[in-house]
Amino acid sequence: MDDNIIEVRGLKTYYYTATKVIPAADDINFSMKRGEVLGIVGESGCGKTTVARSLVGLINRQNTRIEAGEILFEGIDLAKATPKQLEHIRGNKISMIFQDPFVSLSPVYTVGNQIAEVMRAHSTGKVDKKKERETIIELMRKVGIPSPELRIKDYAYQLSGGMQQRIMIAIALACRPDILIADEPTTALDVTVQAQVLELIRNLKDEFSMSVILISHNLGIVANMCDRILVMYGGVVVEEGSCYDIFKNPRHPYTRGLLMAIPSLKEDREELFSIPGTVPTFTAPVSTCRFADRCPHACDRCREKEPDFVDIGPGHRARCIFADKEVLNA
Amino acid sequence: MPEKEILIEAKNIKKHFPVKRGMFERGEKKTVKAIDGVDLVLYKGETLGVIGESGCGKSTLARVIMHLIPATEGEVFFKGKPVDKTNIMDFRRKVQMVFQDPYSSLDPRMSVKRIIEEPLRVHMKGLSKEEKDKIVRPVVEKVGIEFDVLDKYPHEFSGGQRQRIGIARALVTTPEVLICDEPVSALDMSIQAQVLNIFRELQKELGLSYLFISHDMSVIKHVSDRIAVMYLGKIVELADKQELFDNTLHPYTKALMNSIPIPDPTVPSMKAELTGEPPSPINPPSGCSFHERCPFATERCKTETPVLCDRGNGHLVACHLKEETKC
Numbered sequence: 259m260d261d262n263i264i265e266v267r268g269l270k271t272y273y274y275t276a277t278k279v280i281p282a283a284d285d286i287n288f289s290m291k292r293g294e295v296l297g298i299v300g301e302s303g304c305g306k307t308t309v310a311r312s313l314v315g316l317i318n319r320q321n322t323r324i325e326a327g328e329i330l331f332e333g334i335d336l337a338k339a340t341p342k343q344l345e346h347i348r349g350n351k352i353s354m355i356f357q358d359p360f361v362s363l364s365p366v367y368t369v370g371n372q373i374a375e376v377m378r379a380h381s382t383g384k385v386d387k388k389k390e391r392e393t394i395i396e397l398m399r400k401v402g403i404p405s406p407e408l409r410i411k412d413y414a415y416q417l418s419g420g421m422q423q424r425i426m427i428a429i430a431l432a433c434r435p436d437i438l439i440a441d442e443p444t445t446a447l448d449v450t451v452q453a454q455v456l457e458l459i460r461n462l463k464d465e466f467s468m469s470v471i472l473i474s475h476n477l478g479i480v481a482n483m484c485d486r487i488l489v490m491y492g493g494v495v496v497e498e499g500s501c502y503d504i505f506k507n508p509r510h511p512y513t514r515g516l517l518m519a520i521p522s523l524k525e526d527r528e529e530l531f532s533i534p535g536t537v538p539t540f541t542a543p544v545s546t547c548r549f550a551d552r553c554p555h556a557c558d559r560c561r562e563k564e565p566d567f568v569d570i571g572p573g574h575r576a577r578c579i580f581a582d583k584e585v586l587n588a
Numbered sequence: 589m590p591e592k593e594i595l596i597e598a599k600n601i602k603k604h605f606p607v608k609r610g611m612f613e614r615g616e617k618k619t620v621k622a623i624d625g626v627d628l629v630l631y632k633g634e635t636l637g638v639i640g641e642s643g644c645g646k647s648t649l650a651r652v653i654m655h656l657i658p659a660t661e662g663e664v665f666f667k668g669k670p671v672d673k674t675n676i677m678d679f680r681r682k683v684q685m686v687f688q689d690p691y692s693s694l695d696p697r698m699s700v701k702r703i704i705e706e707p708l709r710v711h712m713k714g715l716s717k718e719e720k721d722k723i724v725r726p727v728v729e730k731v732g733i734e735f736d737v738l739d740k741y742p743h744e745f746s747g748g749q750r751q752r753i754g755i756a757r758a759l760v761t762t763p764e765v766l767i768c769d770e771p772v773s774a775l776d777m778s779i780q781a782q783v784l785n786i787f788r789e790l791q792k793e794l795g796l797s798y799l800f801i802s803h804d805m806s807v808i809k810h811v812s813d814r815i816a817v818m819y820l821g822k823i824v825e826l827a828d829k830q831e832l833f834d835n836t837l838h839p840y841t842k843a844l845m846n847s848i849p850i851p852d853p854t855v856p857s858m859k860a861e862l863t864g865e866p867p868s869p870i871n872p873p874s875g876c877s878f879h880e881r882c883p884f885a886t887e888r889c890k891t892e893t894p895v896l897c898d899r900g901n902g903h904l905v906a907c908h909l910k911e912e913t914k915c
Contacts, residue, residue, distance in 0.1 A: 301776035418865045448641035449803070453847035453860040475777065478849030482858050501853040519781035520851060521810030523833075529788065530810070532781035536746040552778075 263436055263469050264313070264352075265289040269327035269337065271305075271312045278541040282308040284493045286327070292436070295463065295470045297484035297501075299477060301537050304490040306473045310439045312337070313471075314352050315344040331437075350380040353430035357442040359422035363414035369425045370394050370410035376432040394428075400465075401428045402458055420451035427458065431466060438463070439471045444479065456483060477520060481505055486573070489513050492538055492548035494564075499574035509568075510576040511553045511586065547578070555580055592631040594668070595765055595797055596653065596683070601626045601662035603645070603652050607870060620869050622648040624821040625662075627896070630765065635791065635798040637812030637829075639805060639844070641866050645821040646801045647688075650769045653799070654685050681711045684758035688770035690750035694742040700753055701738035704728065707761045723760055730793070731756045731786055748779035755786065759794075767799045772807060784810060805848050809833070814902075817841045820869055820877040823896060827903040837905040839882050876908065884909055 269286040272279055283305040290296050298306040311317050313329055313336060329336035332351070334343060348354075356362045364372055373394045378385055391410070398406035401424040414422055423443060430438055440459060444452040460483065463470050474480050480487055480501070487504045489497040489512065497510040508514045518531035535552040547553070547560040559565075559579055568581040580586050602625055607618040623645040630636050640646045652659045655676055664671045671679045684707070687693035694703055704727070705720050715723075725735050731752040742750055751771060758766055768787070772780045784807065790796055802808050808815055809829060816826040817838065825838040836842045843861040850858070862881045867873055873880050879889040888908050896906040 301778060420865050448866065449805070449847045450641065450843055450860075450862045451865050453849075453858050454863070456849075456858065457860040476849060477777070477851035478858070481851045481853045482849045505851060505853050516777055517851065519778050521781075521784065521806040523806050523809055523845075523848065523850060527810070529785055530781040532785055533778040534782075536748055536779065537776050 261291055262289040263292050263331070265328075265330040266309075266313070267328045267330070269309065269312060269329060270325035271308050271317065272323055272325050274321050274323070279543065281493045281540055281543050282322075283312065284544070286495060288488060288495070288498065290437070290469050290471070292469055293463070293467055294486065295472055295484045297480040297487040298471065298473045298490060299475065299480050299487060300490035301475060303537055303539055305493040306490050307441055308493075309490075310354070310441055310471060310473055313439065314348045314354060315339065315341070316348070316354070346380075349376050349430075349435075350433045351435055352437040352439065353433070353435040354439040354441065355423070355426045355430050355443050358446045359419065359426045360414060360446075362426055363422060365414055368411050368413055369417070370398075372425070373397060373429050373432050376429055380433045397428045397432060398425075400462065401425070401431070402454070403428075419447050420455060423447060423455055424458065427455075427462070431462060434466055435468060437469045437471065439473070441473045442475070443472075445475075452479075459483070477505075477516065489516075492540055492544070494548060494577060496549065496578070497576040498567075499570070499576075503571065503574040507570075507574075509570050509574070509581040509586065510549075510578045511555055511580075512549045513576070514586065515552075549578075555585060592634075594629055595632050595666065596628070596630040596799070597665040597668075598626060598628040598649075598653055599663050599665070601628075601649065601652055601664070602660045603648050603657070604660045618870050621821050621872060622869060623652065624872075626818075626821075626823055628653075628816065628823070630797055630799055632764070632797055633791075633795050634813040635800050635811050637808040637815045638799065638801045638818060639803065639808045639815060640818035641803060641844075643820075643866055643869060644818040645869070646803075646818050647769050649818070650685065650767050650799065650801055654683065654767055655679070656685075677711065681707075681761045682763050683765040683767060684761060684763040686751075686754050686758050686766055686768045686771045689774050690747055690754055691742075691774070693754055694750055696742055699739050699741055700745070703742070703753060704738070704757045704760060707757060711761050724756075727759045728756050730759070730790065732782075746779075747775055748782055751775060751779075751783050752786065755783075755790075759790070762794075763796070765797045765799065767801075769801045770803065771800075773802065773804065780807075787811060805845060817844065820866060820872055822877065822906065823904070824878065824907070825903075825905045826896070827905075828901070831901055831903050835903065837899065837903065837910050838907050839884055839909075840878050843881075876906075 266286055266288050269283060271283040273282050286309055300306045312324055324337045327337055374390055394410060395406045403409050403424055444455050472483055484501050486500055488495045491512050497513045508517060515533040521530060533552050545564055547565050550556040550560040565577050565579045567575040567577050569575045570582055601623055603623040604619040604621050607620060626649060638646050651657045653664055666679050704724055708715055708720055728735055733752050772783050775783060800811050812829050814828050815832050816823050819840050825841045846859050846861050864881050875891045876889040876894050879885040894906045894908045896904045898904055
């Protein structure tokens with residue numbers, strides 16, 4: 259396990275409202291190696307963002323609790339870390355970029371200032387203004403911003419969406435983190451710009467030798483970027499495997515359904531396969547298979563207790579009692 | 589080509605929005621050329637897909653055709669007759685619209701039944717309750733909603749169901765054309781497939797024609813018979829689906845296709861072929877509006893605006909580089 263940069267064991271994050279308990283992330287287990295790109299895919303409300311936010315303590319402590327589990331990073335358990343400890347890690351060792359760059363950037367500071375802010379927050383010595391400026395310009399050049407000497411004085415609104423997201427990436431990378439969490443980093447961008455930003459993340463990952471957690475609802479992006487993938491549904495990981503396993507040999511009915519539901523560019527299908535029903539939100543802890551109501555293979559056993567993971571191959575497992583059975587292929 | 593009945597014809601549509609001048613700004617008044625000369629024909633029974641990036645004017649085009657906003661220039665014909673004040677009600681009855689966001693396009697204070705019946709109150713005044721029910725019931729059942737739940741309010745439905753309600757509302761006046769503005773982009777993947785299937789079934793059953801707007805190439809490919817690619821207020825390429833994919837002519841269309849991530853790890857896809865982002869329609873580049881991002885741009889592209897012309901088989905493209913054949 260020593261080469262694992264982060265290890266999550268049995269993580270449970272629940273939201274509390276006046277009357278309900280929402281098990282947003284339930285029994286999440288995964289680990290990540292240095293330089294790996296881990297994808298988390300799922301539809302809205304499946305808990306993918308909750309998992310990512312739990313890792314860096316970006317959760318609202320008023321109504322959200324990490325119920326159980328450990329997040330081991332550099333010998334500390336982030337699930338139980340103090341706010342002070344988390345502050346030291348966030349933006350420094352683990353950084354995060356978000357979906358909408360315009361909302362994430364401050365409208366009243368120049369982008370250069372916002373990059374500097376992170377560096378100052380995490381440096382101990384006195385800042386050399388001139389050197390700092392050079393570092394920022396260098397960083398902006400790395401994320402592909404043309405003429406950074408001029409852009410450093412710009413405000414967020416003066417930049418286009420793609421450029422804003424590049425600034426967000428520059429902010430995230432300012433302290434050379436070990437892990438970059440990218441939560442739907444290109445959902446707000448156009449496809450041609452999306453391709454540019456994803457390529458940038460891929461190149462920077464190698465250059466900075468980071469690990470990346472990429473959260474997306476787009477299976478195409480995940481297929482192109484990730485080494486390993488977690489598929490989430492209703493707060494749990496339903497399937498975990500290498501990119502190849504997930505796309506070429508999916509063993510959970512949900513993963514299979516999702517892959518068949520997306521219109522393909524290669525072949526024409528008269529009718530798309532569609533998963534019946536709607537994406538559920540659970541408002542109490544669950545003890546059945548969460549996909550049972552929409553699953554074509556569901557039987558009584560699925561409704562009795564939540565299925566355990568079934569191992570399919572090295573590093574490939576699915577939370578379905580039929581995962582290793584032939585019936586799925588029918 | 590066999591003669592097909594033309595339902596909607598848009599001729600040289602332009603829509604320019606004036607830009608508000610700041611207090612100290614001087615000089616010429618600026619305009620956003622959201623649509624700058626678009627010609628479009630929609631045949632009976634077909635689906636015409638319109639694809640483009642944000643800001644290319646595809647939604648404005650839908651709204652102008654619907655006469656929700658007045659065009660700056662140009663005319664829309666429905667079955668050969670120009671649409672004007674005298675026949676706009678008739679036009680809107682035959683041409684209905686489905687919107688992108690099923691959360692904001694349904695009035696939260698109306699019951700779903702009232703929402704779906706609303707077009708009837710406008711277009712077929714004086715129907716009794718029973719008569720309305722008789723029209724509404726088969727329509728909602730067609731889109732997969734039970735008639736008994738119609739007394740509920742929109743917030744009680746999920747995103748996919750709300751989009752079905754939006755479709756049902758569009759269908760009650762028995763239209764011939766549906767203009768769909770990004771109807772599935774707010775939906776989850778598993779729900780998107782359900783809604784796309786509904787569109788297909790309705791077309792088969794009712795012989796509808798669709799003008800289907802989306803930014804998602806895989807969705808557009810799935811639903812369309814013909815595809816129009818828009819860039820900065822203009823159509824840059826228009827062809828039959830198969831022809832467009834087999835014989836892509838415009839460099840922008842090519843780049844658009846190559847930047848789509850394909851959900852298959854064994855297929856190398858998604859190349860960032862283009863640099864930069866779509867320019868602002870306030871100050872579009874001279875000549876071909878794509879020349880700043882085009883890897884093949886020549887001097888001519890910087891000064892001369894290419895026109896959309898036929899390269900055979902109804903394959904239209906606006907690019908100087910493809911002008912070896914006569915235009």
